[in-house]
Each structure stands twice: as C-alpha cells, then as structure tokens.
Amino acid sequence: MNKLHSFQSNITAIELPNKIAYPHYYTPHKIAQIASKELQMYLEKQTDFNHDFGLDSNEGVGKMFGVLVVKNEQKELGFLAAFSGKLAERTTYEYFVPPVFDVLDTRNFYLEAERKLNKLTKSIEALSSNKQYLDLKDAYNRKSKLQKDLLETEQIKIKQRRKLRKTQNSIDNQKNINEEFYLREYETYLNNKIKALRTAYFNEYERIEELKRERAQLSAKIQQKLFQSYQFVNNNNEVENLLHIFKESPQNIPAGAGDCCAPKLFQYAYLNKLTPIAMAEFWWGKPLTSAVRKHKQYYPACTGKCKPILNHMLQGLSVETNPLLATINKTDSLDILYEDEYLLALNKPHDVLSVEGKEIEHSIEYLVKKNFPKATGPLIVHRLDMSTSGILLIAKSKEIHKKLQEQFIKKTIKKRYVALLEGVIPDMQGTIDLPLRVDLNDRPKQMVCYEHGKKALTKWEAIAVENNCTRIYFYPISGRTHQLRVHAAHPLGLNSPIVGDDLYGNKSKRLCLHAEQVKFIHPILKNEIVIHSPAPF
Numbered sequence: 001m002n003k004l005h006s007f008q009s010n011i012t013a014i015e016l017p018n019k020i021a022y023p024h025y026y027t028p029h030k031i032a033q034i035a036s037k038e039l040q041m042y043l044e045k046q047t048d049f050n051h052d053f054g055l056d057s058n059e060g061v062g063k064m065f066g067v068l069v070v071k072n073e074q075k076e077l078g079f080l081a082a083f084s085g086k087l088a089e090r091t092t093y094e095y096f097v098p099p100v101f102d103v104l105d106t107r108n109f110y111l112e113a114e115r116k117l118n119k120l121t122k123s124i125e126a127l128s129s130n131k132q133y134l135d136l137k138d139a140y141n142r143k144s145k146l147q148k149d150l151l152e153t154e155q156i157k158i159k160q161r162r163k164l165r166k167t168q169n170s171i172d173n174q175k176n177i178n179e180e181f182y183l184r185e186y187e188t189y190l191n192n193k194i195k196a197l198r199t200a201y202f203n204e205y206e207r208i209e210e211l212k213r214e215r216a217q218l219s220a221k222i223q224q225k226l227f228q229s230y231q232f233v234n235n236n237n238e239v240e241n242l243l244h245i246f247k248e249s250p251q252n253i254p255a256g257a258g259d260c261c262a263p264k265l266f267q268y269a270y271l272n273k274l275t276p277i278a279m280a281e282f283w284w285g286k287p288l289t290s291a292v293r294k295h296k297q298y299y300p301a302c303t304g305k306c307k308p309i310l311n312h313m314l315q316g317l318s319v320e321t322n323p324l325l326a327t328i329n330k331t332d333s334l335d336i337l338y339e340d341e342y343l344l345a346l347n348k349p350h351d352v353l354s355v356e357g358k359e360i361e362h363s364i365e366y367l368v369k370k371n372f373p374k375a376t377g378p379l380i381v382h383r384l385d386m387s388t389s390g391i392l393l394i395a396k397s398k399e400i401h402k403k404l405q406e407q408f409i410k411k412t413i414k415k416r417y418v419a420l421l422e423g424v425i426p427d428m429q430g431t432i433d434l435p436l437r438v439d440l441n442d443r444p445k446q447m448v449c450y451e452h453g454k455k456a457l458t459k460w461e462a463i464a465v466e467n468n469c470t471r472i473y474f475y476p477i478s479g480r481t482h483q484l485r486v487h488a489a490h491p492l493g494l495n496s497p498i499v500g501d502d503l504y505g506n507k508s509k510r511l512c513l514h515a516e517q518v519k520f521i522h523p524i525l526k527n528e529i530v531i532h533s534p535a536p537f
Contacts, residue, residue: 062285
C-alpha cells in the first residue's frame with residue numbers, strides 16, 4: 001500500500017484524538033500538523049513533478065494540499081496525502097492518493113466525450129468566424145436596418161398627415177384605410193428586396209445554432225454521466241453519487257466537486273480499510289489574488305463543494321460537533337451605552353450574532369425583542385460580524401430605523417474600528433480599495449473580485465506597535481461583509497490578518513476587531529451623538 005506514508009518523526013508521546021475534527025471549522029490536531037510538515041518536506045525536495053508554485057516567481061500558482069492520519073488493520077499509524085484538482089496537468093502521482101473519479105484516465109468515458117465536445121466547439125467557431133458568413137451577417141443587418149428606417153419614415157409621414165387632417169377637421173376614414181394598406185404593401189415590398197439575402201444569412205445562422213444545440217445537449221449528457229461517476233463511500237460502506245448528495249442542496253453542483261483533498265483522502269482510507277484519525281489541509285505557494293490563501297496556512301474544508309459530500313462521507317465516524325456553536329456567547333444581558341425614547345446604542349460582545357441565524361436564535365436581535373417588547377418595526381440598524389465586538393445601533397420604531405438607515409446609505413454616519421494586526425505593517429496610514437463578493441464555494445467567506453465584486457473602500461491609520469502586532473484604526477467608507485477582515489489579510493491590502501481571525505488568519509481567543517466609535521445625527525433631536533466604547537483588548 002504505497003499511498004500510506006510512515007511517520008519520520010517520533011510520535012509515540014502524542015495522544016491521539018477520540019473524534020475526527022468538524023471539517024469546516026477546526027484547528028488541526030498536533031499529529032495532523034506533524035503529517036503536514038512531513039508532506040511539506042517532501043514538496044520542498046520532490047522530483048516527481050514540475051509545478052511552479054510561485055514561491056520564487058511571479059507566474060506560478062499555489063495549490064491546496066491535505067493529509068489524513070490513519071491506522072491500518074495492524075493498528076499502525078501513518079498518513080495519506082492529497083492535492084486538490086490537478087497538479088502539473090495530472091491527476092495521479094505515486095505519493096498521493098488517486099482521485100475519486102479520474103477524468104484523465106483513458107479507460108473512462110470523459111476524455112473521448114471531451115474530444116467530441118471540443119470538435120463541436122471548433123466547428124462552431126469556424127462557421128461563426130467564416131468570412132462569407134460574416135459578410136452575409138453584416139449585409140443583412142445593414143439592409144434590415146435601412147428597411148426599418150424607411151418604413152418608420154413612412155409611418156411618421158402618415159402620422160403627420162393624420163394629425164394635420166384632425167386639426168383641420170377633415171378626418172377621412174377612407175384615406176386612413178388607404179394609408180394602412182399602403183404601409184402593408186410597402187413593408188412587403190421592402191421585405192421582398194432582402195428576401196434572398198435574409199434566406200442565405202439565416203441558413204448559415206441556423207447551421208451554427210443547430211451545432212450549439214447539439215453541443216449543449218452533449219454537454220448536459222456528459223455532465224450527468226460525470227456526476228453519476230463520482231461515487232463516494234462512507235464508513236458505513238454506503239455509496240452515493242454527486243447527483244444524490246446534492247439532491248437537497250439549494251445550489252447547483254459546483255464545478256470540481258469531489259476533487260478537493262478531503263473527499264479523496266477519506267475515499268482512499270475507506271476503500272483500503274484504514275481508520276481515519278485526524279486531518280489537515282494547507283495552502284502551498286504564492287498567495288491568491290482572490291480568496292485569502294497564504295503559504296503553509298491551514299484551512300478547513302470548503303463549504304460549497306465539500307460540505308454536502310463530507311456530510312455523507314463522515315457517516316459512521318465519530319465526529320466532533322461544530323466548535324463554532326460552542327463558542328457562542330449566551331449572555332442574557334444588554335450593555336447599553338446610550339438610550340432615549342427613540343433609539344439605543346449597545347456594546348455587542350464578541351461571539352454573539354447581531355441577528356438570528358438559520359440554526360441559532362440567540363442574538364442581539366433576540367435580546368432586544370425580549371427586553372424591549374414595545375419596540376416596533378426593524379430593530380437592528382446595521383450589523384457586526386458574530387466575532388466582532390462593539391457599538392450597535394438599535395431603533396425603537398420603524399420610522400427611526402428608516403431615518404438611521406438613510407444616514408448609513410448617505411454615508412453621514414461615521415464609524416471607527418480598532419483592530420490588532422499580526423506583525424508590523426510598514427506604513428502609517430492609507431486607503432484600501434478592493435472590491436468584494438461572496439466566495440460561492442466557501443460561504444460565508446468573501447473574496448476579492450474585480451469582475452463581479454462590489455466596491456469596498458477602507459481608510460486606516462496605524463496607532464501603535466505592541467508585541468510585534470500593529471494596533472490600527474479602520475474607517476470603513478463602505479460596509480461590505482467581512483470588509484475589514486479581508487482588507488487586512490489580503491496581500492493586496494495590508495497583508496496582515498487581524499489577530500484571532502479564524503477565517504482569514506489564525507484562530508486565537510477572540511477576533512481582535514472592535515467597533516469603537518460611532519457619530520451620527522439624532523433623527524429627531526437633530527444634534528450630533530457620539531458613542532464611544534473602549535476596545536477590550
């Protein structure tokens with residue numbers, strides 16, 4: 001079994017976990033971190049493949065790798081290794097576990113099907129770029145437009161004559177009928193003039209459209225067969241394909257589903273009677289310019305592609321509950337910083353939701369409803385991430401909520417956050433302009449996207465260096481989800497994640513991000529209100 005690697009390190013004193021970590025939110029166990037280090041040593045020295053990870057160049061691209069610590073039937077410990085997707089245009093290597101379904105295996109249907117699809121695509125491209133077709137298309141479009149313009153000109157003339165007759169009280173129904181008849185005859189005459197050209201153009205156009213329909217049908221057929229070919233087993237020896245696994249999912253099956261590290265690792269373990277003990281996944285190579293991925297940083301399994309698959313694959317194993325649920329602050333009290341008959345400002349603790357979630361009722365919204373039963377309409381004017389602490393504005397009526405929301409929309413409400421960043425940043429102040437959108441394959445994480453992202457602007461100011469960390473003020477101009485966290489961690493931003501950021505940096509006791517100050521105009525009293533809440537870190 002050459003995919004099972006023996007540990008080179010001394011692991012005899014390490015206490016093994018009793019359960020597999022919850023795969024979408026965890027810190028890798030020490031035994032999995034040791035396996036990761038040994039995989040990284042292999043990556044530094046290997047000669048099995050040639051892939052530019054961008055560590056010494058600007059052209060390369062990084063890759064996600066993973067390990068799964070396992071026991072064999074003789075109770076011997078070892079680890080399996082995997083990479084996501086393809087590596088150096090290949091799917092299989094001696095060191096790594098194979099894919100669940102190998103699209104590059106010539107014995108499978110996919111390569112031949114892809115050749116047929118590519119042949120159709122080339123035929124469509126050839127016909128679409130053919131000079132004779134393009135000349136026909138151009139001539140038809142020009143003459144068709146000319147025909148339309150001529151017809152519209154006659155219609156305008158008739159409308160003007162009718163308007164003149166109406167003002168002169170000389171309405172003549174017979175003339176109206178004659179003009180309608182003339183228009184139809186004129187339109188027929190114009191159509192006949194380009195009939196041959198139109199027929200020649202649409203004959204060629206229909207040839208292309210027929211090929212497109214054929215390609216779409218073949219593509220759908222290939223996709224369905226591919227989804228059926230990805231067969232995932234679990235510890236109960238139950239097998240399901242992608243179509244069944246994503247049957248209840250609100251999303252379409254994502255591209256590349258099943259090709260991430262975790263499904264490959266568990267699949268190989270089950271098929272070879274290996275007992276999973278602990279897992280870890282890490283990024284190797286140049287940071288991405290979209291999602292936050294940094295060299296040697298550990299990351300949990302993604303939610304978009306992997307969560308439905310792992311929900312099936314982990315059946316029959318003892319798995320830890322989501323530790324995020326255990327960290328939720330169940331406080332029943334509200335820390336009120338300001339209150340009058342119209343609104344209030346609260347100091348939200350970290351690890352409390354602003355509003356009720358799908359699985360979690362307990363939130364600031366829940367507590368406000370409980371403590372202010374007479375408050376009406378929307379209550380929460382704006383939100384803070386669950387991990388973020390600080391000032392939260394609450395409206396006691398629909399009217400006040402609307403007026404405060406208007407100030408947010410007009411950007412007249414001024415907010416200041418304080419954060420502690422990992423490391424020392426070189427500059428003292430600046431502006432970060434990186435558009436953001438949700439990472440569809442790994443919600444709720446956000447990513448930088450210049451094509452589909454929404455504008456996100458943050459001003460910042462460094463105020464102190466403490467124990468090799470930088471204390472900083474953030475002044476968000478826009479209010480995108482996770483804006484400050486991504487702008488801090490991203491290499492095109494400050495390239496220094498916020499201390500304790502379990503999504504974009506390194507997990508710690510808490511996320512060191514706090515909404516420290518809010519300035520706004522009172523919607524009724526019209527005076528400026530300044531709320532301040534010192535950072536608890």
